[in-house]
Structures are given as structure tokens and as C-alpha cells.
Amino acid sequence: MGAVAVVAAPAPFSVLPGAMGHTFGNQTLTLTGLRFDANLGILEFERAAPQPIQVDAELNLGEQPLLPADDEINGVLDYRRVRKIIIDECTAEHVNLLETLIGKLAHRLMELPGVLGVRVKIAKLEIFDDCEVAIQMVTGQQCFQSNK
Secondary structure, three states: OOOOOOOOOOOOOOOOOOOOOOOEEEEEEEEEEEEEEEOEOOOHHHHHOOEEEEEEEEEEEEEEEOOOOOOOHHHOOOHHHHHHHHHHHHHOOOEOOHHHHHHHHHHHHHOOOOOOEEEEEEEEOOOOOOOOEEEEEEEEOOOOOOOO
16 A cells, blocks of 8 residues: 555644744724714804714734634624724713713723723814814723824
């Protein structure tokens, strides 16, 4: 009888080629430049009508496998859900202060499963003719790459 070659099938999602044995890394989910109108502010014109804001959010998901256990959305934090939470939280009711809104949003995002820390920035885009005004909140465990 001839020789039989035994070939081991690669384990699914084991190690990425070139990853030199690394199977985990720190993961951050980022939504940048999300624009919509919100009822926000203390000035008369701000109380009369919604104004455009922009939200940037980074969610620290901590150490995660380089590849999920499977290729299904149920095993990860769905960014569609994060986007909806941001919009819903910012448009639920009139809020006087950016500081109040960003605190509420940061708190809500921290409640998501697997989120260890958040960095959120909310900008009023048309409050002044010559600049936008923004506030940033950072809470929880941080592993973000830069300090924006």
C-alpha cells in the first residue's frame, strides 16, 4: 500500500496569517460624524426649533478575539444598535445643557453589554457663525489610541 498523507484541517478562525500567534486585541467601536437635529440649548432660538448636532462616539470593548467565534451579528455589539441609541437619547426631549446631554448619552452607552469605557463628543454645528461648540466626555476604562 502507498503512503497516506494526513493533513490537519485548519481550525476555523484560529490565527490570522502573519499575526505571529496573536489571537486577541483591544477593540474599539467608533461612530464618527453622526449628524441629526436635536432640541438642545438655553437660548430663545434654540428652544424654538431643533438644531443640527454632530456626535462622535468610541466604545472600548476591551480584549476581543481577532476573529469572532462565528461570522454572525449576535456575537458582537451591533453598531446599528449603538447608532439608534445615540439618536434616540439625543432626541428624546429638550435638554438645556450640552453637559447634561453628554452625561446621559455616556451613561446609556456604558450600559451596553461588553462596553468597558466610552468617549463621546457632541458638537453644536450652527450655534455661532464662526465656530462650532463641542464638549467631550470620557468615562470607564480607556484604551483609545488618541486623545481627540
